[in-house]
Amino acid sequence: MRSENTHNLQTTVKYFLPVFLGIACILGGVYGCTKPQAKTIVIVSPHWDGIKSEFSRAFTAWHEKNFSETIEIDWRNIGGTSDSLKYVISRFRTEPRGIGVDIFFGGGIDPFLELSSEGLAQPYHPPASIMAGIPSTIAGIPVYDPDYHWFGTALSSFGIVANDRVIRTIHLPTVKKWSDLTNYSLQSWIGAGDPRSSGAVHYMYEIILQGYGWNKGWEILYQLAGNVRSFSKNSSIVAKEATYGNVAYAMAIDFYGLVQVSSAGLNTMHFILPEDYTVINPDGICILKGAPNQIFAERFVDFVLSEDGQKLWMLPVHHPEGPSRFSIERLCVRPDLYDRFSAITSVRMNPFKVQTTFRYDAHLASKRWTLLNRLIGATIIDVHPELVAAWKKSQHDLKRLHEFKKPFVSEEELFAILEELNDTDKTRLYNKKTIEWQKKALAKFRKLTK
Numbered sequence: 001m002r003s004e005n006t007h008n009l010q011t012t013v014k015y016f017l018p019v020f021l022g023i024a025c026i027l028g029g030v031y032g033c034t035k036p037q038a039k040t041i042v043i044v045s046p047h048w049d050g051i052k053s054e055f056s057r058a059f060t061a062w063h064e065k066n067f068s069e070t071i072e073i074d075w076r077n078i079g080g081t082s083d084s085l086k087y088v089i090s091r092f093r094t095e096p097r098g099i100g101v102d103i104f105f106g107g108g109i110d111p112f113l114e115l116s117s118e119g120l121a122q123p124y125h126p127p128a129s130i131m132a133g134i135p136s137t138i139a140g141i142p143v144y145d146p147d148y149h150w151f152g153t154a155l156s157s158f159g160i161v162a163n164d165r166v167i168r169t170i171h172l173p174t175v176k177k178w179s180d181l182t183n184y185s186l187q188s189w190i191g192a193g194d195p196r197s198s199g200a201v202h203y204m205y206e207i208i209l210q211g212y213g214w215n216k217g218w219e220i221l222y223q224l225a226g227n228v229r230s231f232s233k234n235s236s237i238v239a240k241e242a243t244y245g246n247v248a249y250a251m252a253i254d255f256y257g258l259v260q261v262s263s264a265g266l267n268t269m270h271f272i273l274p275e276d277y278t279v280i281n282p283d284g285i286c287i288l289k290g291a292p293n294q295i296f297a298e299r300f301v302d303f304v305l306s307e308d309g310q311k312l313w314m315l316p317v318h319h320p321e322g323p324s325r326f327s328i329e330r331l332c333v334r335p336d337l338y339d340r341f342s343a344i345t346s347v348r349m350n351p352f353k354v355q356t357t358f359r360y361d362a363h364l365a366s367k368r369w370t371l372l373n374r375l376i377g378a379t380i381i382d383v384h385p386e387l388v389a390a391w392k393k394s395q396h397d398l399k400r401l402h403e404f405k406k407p408f409v410s411e412e413e414l415f416a417i418l419e420e421l422n423d424t425d426k427t428r429l430y431n432k433k434t435i436e437w438q439k440k441a442l443a444k445f446r447k448l449t450k
Contacts, residue, residue, distance in 0.1 A: 039071040046081045047106040050326030081107030098290020102297040105285045112150035112284040121149040121286040152282025155331035160272040161257035166248040177276040182223035190227045191241040191250035196373045197233040200253040211277030218407035226391025258329035261346035378437035386445035
């Protein structure tokens with residue numbers, strides 16, 4: 001009898017257990033007993049999609065290997081650096097304890113200084129094994145915050161991309177400094193951009209003016225401009241002109257330059273960090289205050305700073321330890337990687353070995369940004385044909401050359417104009433000065449050509 005009852009019970013369980021489990025799942029869903037959600041970290045970043053894709057792929061694999069957990073990244077694309085920073089700060093004004101975002105990633109150093117000063121960057125100390133390979137400074141600039149509120153993950157610089165094949169074929173001189181671009185034998189073999197259209201291009205002009213001083217800086221800019229083939233409004237096109245062989249040297253931000261080096265090959269092109277005045281800034285990352293996924297955010301920072309993460313910046317696409325689809329071509333923050341991979345990377349110079357005492361004054365640059373663009377445009381770019389003609393005529397006449405190199409405005413005069421500016425007459429004054437400078441430039445260069 002007991003055996004028959006046991007058999008009946010087993011039969012009942014066999015046929016009705018799936019039904020019971022189905023009902024349990026439904027009830028679980030109703031009352032919130034759902035399966036655990038996939039681990040996710042939320043990142044606001046102005047980085048382009050290729051960087052996001054490569055770091056998502058590599059971090060997911062790294063995390064699963066080291067922690068046996070699958071993790072996903074929710075990238076929040078707010079726009080450029082300024083828009084992303086404004087978004088984060090404005091959100092914190094209404095949600096001071098946390099905004100549901102774990103990390104801010106990319107955009108230079110400025111946003112991280114501001115986030116730290118506002119108390120919105122959560123301090124975190126990565127393992128000593130990771131930080132041991134990262135210097136605290138480069139050329140006097142901090143690579144990471146001494147109090148560990150933010151960390152430089154890559155480096156940004158401005159320099160010159162060179163087409164070695166053209167240089168060898170035409171027997172052009174070697175360039176190592178900004179001032180080397182003034183050599184008359186480079187006439188029509190230099191590519192440059194318009195600072196009125198590109199912030200990166202503006203930085204290069206400002207670096208020369210700050211590094212050499214106002215008067216000497218303008219002498220270099222005018223002579224350099226005399227060698228420029230043409231000025232492009234698109235800064236990425238300038239670097240491509242060197243790849244095409246239309247110019248031998250092109251002024252470029254490292255990203256555009258290194259992409260072209262990678263595309264053309266290391267035997268054809270290389271990127272130069274000028275030995276006279278080089279500006280190298282870290283491109284940062286920080287964990288935001290009130291990060292909802294603090295542990296996973298910390299692991300992402302660890303990965304980005306580790307060798308595995310740093311190799312993504314600099315190794316060529318399809319390299320076993322590098323990016324799989326997108327060529328990133330950036331400078332990393334680990335000096336040892338430059339020496340280990342120098343034979344296969346686009347960078348021939350270790351930025352940590354660049355000797356410079358130059359300190360870029362961002363406040364000064366910001367104050368005169370628009371007016372300086374107007375001055376460069378009016379006296380160099382808008383009158384370029386006349387400038388080139390005067391440059392050629394001045395080569396064998398020292399008196400003419402001295403006049404050619406003189407700036408149209410002293411630094412004191414520029415600051416006096418800045419003092420005149422106000423909200424009501426700013427546009428009118430800008431336009432007035434632009435026309436005035438352009439007329440003076442045309443008159444001078446035409447006179448020198450006679």
